[in-house]
Amino acid sequence: MSTHKITVTVNGTARTAEVEARLLLVHLLREDFSMTGTHIGCDTTHCGACTVLLDGEPVKSCTVLAVQADGHQVMTVEGLEQGGKLDPIQNGFWQEHGLQCGYCTSGMMLTGYALLQRNKKPTEGEIREAISGNLCRCTGYVNIVKAVQHAAAAQQ
Amino acid sequence: MIPSAFDYHAPGTLVDALALLEKFGDDAKVLSGGQSLLPMLKIRLAQVGHLVDIGRIAGLEYIKEEAGFLKIGAATKEVALERSDLVRTKYPILLDTAKVIADPLVRNRATVGGNLAHGDPANDHPATMLALGASVVAQGPKGERTIPVDQFFQGLFATALAPNEILTEIRIPVPAAKSGGAYVKLERKVGDFATAAAAVQVTLGAKGEVTKAGIGLTAAGPTPIQAGEAEKFLTGKMPDDATLAETARLASQAAKPTADRRGAPDYKREMARVLTMRALRAAVRRAGGKV
CATH class of the missing domain: 3.10.20.30 (Beta-grasp domain)
Incomplete structure (x- = not known):
């Protein structure tokens, strides 16, 4: 060993x-x-x-x-947070109520963050594809998709 | 879950990696992306004395056409296939395949060579490589040898690779004009292994007849299945509905699936037929034919 x-x-x-x-x-x-x-x-x-x-x-x-x-x-x-300021992806999850129990949230936010790094304006389909390896058992994903869209819009 | 203890080696060159395999023999295992091997080590389906990580060896990640072949470096990540313009425009069957392997996060780590060398008949690349007539390059202590992929899979998790060899490259013959291929998979959910899946690659002649056909099946037996009878039947014929339907039926006859929670053998064989039919239509369409 x-x-x-x-x-x-x-x-x-x-x-x-x-x-x-x-x-x-x-x-x-x-x-x-x-x-x-x-x-x-x-x-x-x-x-x-x-x-x-x-x-x-x-x-x-x-x-x-x-x-x-x-x-x-x-x-x-x-x-994600820098100098007391939430990253847009964190703010998106907050504003759009993209979490309930919160267990999947850190992974969801990082996957969403990485998607927005290489695709500034993802479609809903692209967001759903990107997070398809992250499971959420609470939200039904609707608000998670909205949260990523919120972050994308905030970064335009 | 924690794997049982092992020694980890991160050689910087292929020569060093081969020397380690030579030294440790059967007690060593090659680690590539680790997306199959690490889960197996964690649930202790596998135990290993020495892990030889080839992830730090430069020059094993590439996708290029050269000397009549599409050459893919063994450590090329699945995500690189998805993002490759060459793959998207000329090898849609490879894009079909890469996109349904596990999930996007796994594909950021998983490698094409690992998908083949793991020898899992439920993995997605083997059927596609059978349909494409691919070969793999194995580097060993005495140099390299090329193994046709139809001789590569020898049993469940068993391949033609010797313990002291490393798979370094995949070679796919550049398809002739009027060629097309498709991979169609049925899975219960994103990230699952195939319930059934079919890979089809065809080349059409001047009149639209099939001059060359490759058909591979995933999760249809102890090894990936090449549907030789179906290939033979289709070759030389016009790809009309009746011919494609009979080809799909013959392909499903080659499937020897086992029962598990994804379904019973009869159901899986029927799905192999349906998916082969869909893959046949898509392949012919992509080859410029009419279906």
């Missing part, structure tokens, strides 16, 4: 840790770095509650080894 000293840039700050090879990225974030905004849902690569951005692309952090993230950029939900 090998251990590795890794450096991962999380929300712009380089952080180091000594980890077992089998440690998952989601556990590195939650347990080593105490950043619990990233949730563990199904733990089987289905639900997307653990979504983070790895080098800008949304991925399921329960299905990435911490050592695979060594030397890479990770963005978590804690990185």
Whole structure:
């Protein structure tokens, strides 16, 4: 069983840790770095509650080894707000009531954020396609789609 | 869930990766995007002493036409297929396939080589590669060899790759003029494995007759299925409704699905027929034929 000293840039700050090879990225974030905004849902690569951005692309952090993230950029939900100001995607979820229980929300927001980074004016279909790997059991997705549209409009 | 303990290696070159496989033999496993292997390690369907991560080896991610082939680097991510203009304009069957693999988040990590090397008959690329007549390139200690994909899948999760080999490239013959293909999948929900799926690639002749046909089936047996009888039947014929219907029927006869929560064998075989029919129509249409 090998251990590795890794450096991962999380929300712009380089952080180091000594980890077992089998440690998952989601556990590195939650347990080593105490950043619990990233949730563990199904733990089987289905639900997307653990979504983070790895080098800008949304991925399921329960299905990435911490050592695979060594030397890479990770963005978590804690990185959205800047200087006390909500990111437009966060504001969109607030304004459009895009959450109920909140469990899927950090993953939903990061997937929505990544979509808007590469597609400033997504159609409803493109939004639904983008979030199809993120499961929500409360909202029926309608308000989540509206929240992403709200953020897109705010950024025009 | 946590995988059982293993040693992790991140070689920077293919030579180093091959040396590690040589050293650890059966106790090593190649890690690419990890979207199949890590879930298996987590639920402990698989255990491994050494993981050799090829994700840090430069030069294994590309999509290019060269010397009569579309060449795809084994570590090319599925999302790269989706975003490739070359794939969208010339290889719509590959775009069809990439778009229905798992979900967009998984496709940001999952690789084309991994999808094949995993040897899962429920994966989506194998049927498409069978229909396209693709080959894979395996690098080993003695150099490289090319394996036709119809000889690649040997059993459930078993491929022709030796423990000391790494799949490095997929080669698809550039289709002739008037060619078209399609992949049609039935899934219970986004992200699910196929209940059934069919890949069809055809080339049409001057009169609109089928001069070449490739048909592959997903989740239809212990290995991905090539519907050889159906291919033979279709070749040389005009793709009219009756001919396509008989082709689809023959393809479904090649399916040997097993019962699971996605359905009973009879249902899956019938779905294989229906989906093959849809894929046939789409392929002929994309080849410029009339259906």
